[in-house]
Amino acid sequence: xxxxxxxxxxxxxxxxxxxxxxxxxxxxETKTNGNLDNDNVTAGWAKFSQVTLEKDVDxxxxxxxxxxxxxxxxxxxxVFAFVTTQRDVLFKIANTTVMELDQDSNLSxxxxxxxxxxxxxxPLSSLIGYQKPVLxxxxxxxxxxxxxxxxxxxxxxxxxxxxxxxxxxTATSHKFRMLKLDATANGYSAxxxxxxxxxLKSGLTLSSNTWYFVYAVVVQGGDDASSDNFILVVDSTNxxxxxxxxxxxxxxxxxxxxxxxLRYGYGTTLEEELVPFVQDHSGWTYFTGRASTDNFFGxxxxxxxxxxxxxxxxxxxxxxxxxxxVPANCSHYKMSYRPEASGDEMxxxxxxxxxxxxxxxxxxxxxxxxxxxxxxxxxxxxxxxTSLKIKGATGNP
Amino acid sequence: MSVLNVTRALTANTNPTEAQFDTMRxxxxxxxxxxxxxxDNVATGGMVYSTLGDCGDDxxxxxxxxxxxxxxxxxxxxxxxxxTQGDMVFGTRSGSTLTDNMELDSATGNLxxxxxxxxxxxxxxxxxxxLHLIASYVKPRLVYSTxxxxxxxxxxxxxxxxxxxxxxxxIYDTTCSLATSANGETTxxxxxxxxxxxxxxxxxxxxxxxxxxxxxxxxxxxxxxxCILVANETSPEPANIAALNTAFGEGKWVYMGVIRNGYNxxxxxxxxxxxxxxxxxxxxxxYATVDNEGMGITMxxxxxxxxxxxxxxxxxxxxxxxxxxASRCIFGGHREADGFELHYRAIDTDENHMITGGCYxxxxxxxxAPVVYFEVPLLTDYKLVVVIGNVSTDQRIVLAGFxxxxx
Numbered sequence: 001x002x003x004x005x006x007x008x009x010x011x012x013x014x015x016x017x018x019x020x021x022x023x024x025x026x027x028x029e030t031k032t033n034g035n036l037d038n039d040n041v042t043a044g045w046a047k048f049s050q051v052t053l054e055k056d057v058d059x060x061x062x063x064x065x066x067x068x069x070x071x072x073x074x075x076x077x078x079v080f081a082f083v084t085t086q087r088d089v090l091f092k093i094a095n096t097t098v099m100e101l102d103q104d105s106n107l108s109x110x111x112x113x114x115x116x117x118x119x120x121x122x123p124l125s126s127l128i129g130y131q132k133p134v135l136x137x138x139x140x141x142x143x144x145x146x147x148x149x150x151x152x153x154x155x156x157x158x159x160x161x162x163x164x165x166x167x168x169x170t171a172t173s174h175k176f177r178m179l180k181l182d183a184t185a186n187g188y189s190a191x192x193x194x195x196x197x198x199x200l201k202s203g204l205t206l207s208s209n210t211w212y213f214v215y216a217v218v219v220q221g222g223d224d225a226s227s228d229n230f231i232l233v234v235d236s237t238n239x240x241x242x243x244x245x246x247x248x249x250x251x252x253x254x255x256x257x258x259x260x261x262l263r264y265g266y267g268t269t270l271e272e273e274l275v276p277f278v279q280d281h282s283g284w285t286y287f288t289g290r291a292s293t294d295n296f297f298g299x300x301x302x303x304x305x306x307x308x309x310x311x312x313x314x315x316x317x318x319x320x321x322x323x324x325x326v327p328a329n330c331s332h333y334k335m336s337y338r339p340e341a342s343g344d345e346m347x348x349x350x351x352x353x354x355x356x357x358x359x360x361x362x363x364x365x366x367x368x369x370x371x372x373x374x375x376x377x378x379x380x381x382x383x384x385x386t387s388l389k390i391k392g393a394t395g396n397p
Numbered sequence: 398m399s400v401l402n403v404t405r406a407l408t409a410n411t412n413p414t415e416a417q418f419d420t421m422r423x424x425x426x427x428x429x430x431x432x433x434x435x436x437d438n439v440a441t442g443g444m445v446y447s448t449l450g451d452c453g454d455d456x457x458x459x460x461x462x463x464x465x466x467x468x469x470x471x472x473x474x475x476x477x478x479x480x481t482q483g484d485m486v487f488g489t490r491s492g493s494t495l496t497d498n499m500e501l502d503s504a505t506g507n508l509x510x511x512x513x514x515x516x517x518x519x520x521x522x523x524x525x526x527x528l529h530l531i532a533s534y535v536k537p538r539l540v541y542s543t544x545x546x547x548x549x550x551x552x553x554x555x556x557x558x559x560x561x562x563x564x565x566x567x568i569y570d571t572t573c574s575l576a577t578s579a580n581g582e583t584t585x586x587x588x589x590x591x592x593x594x595x596x597x598x599x600x601x602x603x604x605x606x607x608x609x610x611x612x613x614x615x616x617x618x619x620x621x622x623x624c625i626l627v628a629n630e631t632s633p634e635p636a637n638i639a640a641l642n643t644a645f646g647e648g649k650w651v652y653m654g655v656i657r658n659g660y661n662x663x664x665x666x667x668x669x670x671x672x673x674x675x676x677x678x679x680x681x682x683x684y685a686t687v688d689n690e691g692m693g694i695t696m697x698x699x700x701x702x703x704x705x706x707x708x709x710x711x712x713x714x715x716x717x718x719x720x721x722x723a724s725r726c727i728f729g730g731h732r733e734a735d736g737f738e739l740h741y742r743a744i745d746t747d748e749n750h751m752i753t754g755g756c757y758x759x760x761x762x763x764x765x766a767p768v769v770y771f772e773v774p775l776l777t778d779y780k781l782v783v784v785i786g787n788v789s790t791d792q793r794i795v796l797a798g799f800x801x802x803x804x
Contacts, residue, residue, distance in 0.1 A: 018407030018408060025403045029400075037443030046450060047453060051449060051458065053461065071462060075483060081489060085489065089487060101499050106513045106515065108514075109518065128527075278724070278725075280802060
């Protein structure tokens with residue numbers, strides 16, 4: 001306000017009249033009521049805590065009027081902003097700048113970034129070079145994810161929603177890192193109650209000669225949802241992009257990570273069980289088990305008797321989740337061919353043709369002194385395309 | 398407040414009485430001496446913040462909605478900026494348009510940055526955008542140099558940089574010799590950092606040596622920005638992590654790869670086997686030291702009329718072992734002449750084949766010396782077999798390469 005004058009109309013020799021008092025008091029009221037300003041108070045005259053900042057109003061910091069605080073009612077945003085041009089914003093601890101948002105909106109931090117409530121022992125920089133854990137076969141009922149940290153029995157998985165690690169000794173427990181095929185998974189839905197468990201997705205039963213897909217899913221319901229955990233869930237839905245919305249619906253967006261595929265059953269008429277495997281970090285899965293009646297490893301796609309010296313189609317391969325097919329999330333696979341130990345088939349051949357009947361590969365000749373049925377051509381890698389024809393014939397081609 | 402309203406009760410053209418003045422005086426004293434002044438008394442925009450006193454500990458500066466507060470928490474010495482209702486936005490406004498430059502999302506807690514995110518600018522050897530690191534960081538690959546020395550390739554313009562759990566470190570000495578002891582990773586080390594054999598480790602013929610980048614923690618280069626290469630006989634498999642933490646310090650080591658000292662061929666037993674690592678962590682041995690008999694490290698050899706067998710032995714305690722870091726291996730088989738098959742099969746039964754690969758036609762005895770390879774997973778209780786007829790010939794099984802699971 002302007003300076004208070006309290007005009008004096010009287011003198012020592014005159015009487016003080018009411019009008020004089022009225023004039024002075026009126027001026028005092030006028031200038032005090034709503035007109036006090038910076039000129040009238042001493043520094044520190046009141047505390048900030050006694051001040052409430054009006055919402056939807058700029059509160060300017062600095063004489064240049066370019067930076068301000070703002071509460072935006074329409075969006076409930078608390079805003080720290082500059083007018084027109086971004087300036088540097090410094091965050092200091094003990095007078096040392098530890099974080100800076102510069103004029104190009106780059107954020108520089110003198111140390112690391114941690115994920116609060118998301119396995120804080122793993123800062124952002126430790127995730128450089130992160131490798132998703134591989135699935136490990138334990139027995140026909142059990143698989144688990146490997147330890148991929150330097151802490152014993154701890155597995156770290158980076159979900160889109162943040163990194164989560166669980167520490168569990170699979171020798172004594174199988175809630176998080178280890179799944180049992182005879183258990184039903186629990187905890188992947190907010191509606192779940194009780195202790196978390198890894199296993200088959202609710203409602204899923206295993207069918208013979210079918211592929212299944214293992215997902216790590218953030219525990220979102222039940223007793224173990226209060227802290228950061230994940231479980232392993234076996235699903236019949238493969239992780240191809242067309243299924244992402246289905247998986248989001250089942251597990252929540254950003255709450256699942258695909259780990260790997262399982263095969264239940266060696267092939268038609270063969271044992272119905274989980275096929276042993278080893279998986280490596282490059283995404284390859286090798287089957288290390290065989291059906292009891294076979295002497296080669298892996299899944300039997302087809303068994304056929306070659307009866308003609310003319311080339312004929314034995315099998316048409318297309319991506320699929322069951323039977324003699326390879327799931328669509330596998331980009332390519334290795335195929336072997338087992339000739340019978342004696343007879344014309346031994347001198348026959350197998351070839352692969354694409355959908356236009358163009359020859360892609362022909363099985364090289366094999367030994368003539370075979371005494372057992374043996375797998376050959378293991379190193380043949382085939383692309384998992386819509387239609388591949390496997391053809392064969394007896395006798396030399 | 399209170400609006401100032403002084404009751405005068407005066408009569409025109411008369412002197413105020415003492416009592417009237419006392420009443421007015423008392424009112425003014427009460428008005429100004431009690432903390433009654435508030436926003437009604439202050440001109441809008443008429444006061445700068447600097448004239449206000451400090452906000453005390455645990456006293457919040459707040460917006461009228463009480464959802465947004467700025468506060469110092471005395472008990473924990475934490476400066477807290479809080480929005481209980483919505484997002485926290487650091488932005489730029491042009492006209493009525495607010496552009497978010499950095500935002501803390503209230504629903505997810507996610508921090509969104511309009512530009513790049515750079516971390517650890519005060520730690521390690523260099524500042525680096527986390528986006529750049531995630532997109533393009535490649536651990537420096539091991540490179541064969543000489544019979545005694547392995548080095549690394551540069552992965553940045555500044556040299557070979559290794560990402561540790563808490564920082565980036567420049568490799569101070571990229572020459573790791575099996576004829577030299579490392580310096581800088583062990584308590585009591587002084588002077589210049591040197592890459593080499595780990596403390597207490599000696600060079601032995603036909604053994605695997607696991608190479609680690611270890612932060613220099615002692616001596617001249619112990620500034621927190623450098624690391625060296627250390628050769629150790631201990632692999633980085635989970636069972637050994639505690640031992641490595643003890644040797645090098647937790648979070649102070651990063652596995653780089655494994656090298657082989659000695660071909661186990663009876664002649665070249667104490668030299669580094671030449672190799673190449675690819676970007677996927679697959680190491681391949683480049684040379685055959687016995688002519689025509691296959692690239693890599695000899696696992697078994699014989700001259701016999703019977704099949705040659707090699708049972709998988711994982712470890713580092715004998716010449717014919719395979720390191721446990723291998724997840725799948727390329728094996729080679731050789732027969733001097735007459736053809737053969739190379740089998741990979743379970744030890745317990747000769748009918749439990751994983752693969753019978755690369756057969757060489759035996760219908761007509763050939764004078765050619767076949768060498769064939771296949772790639773198989775590394776499995777205990779398995780063996781490789783060179784299946785021959787009954788003619789005595791030289792036979793050999795070699796390890797030609799493998800995928801290193803931990804690189």
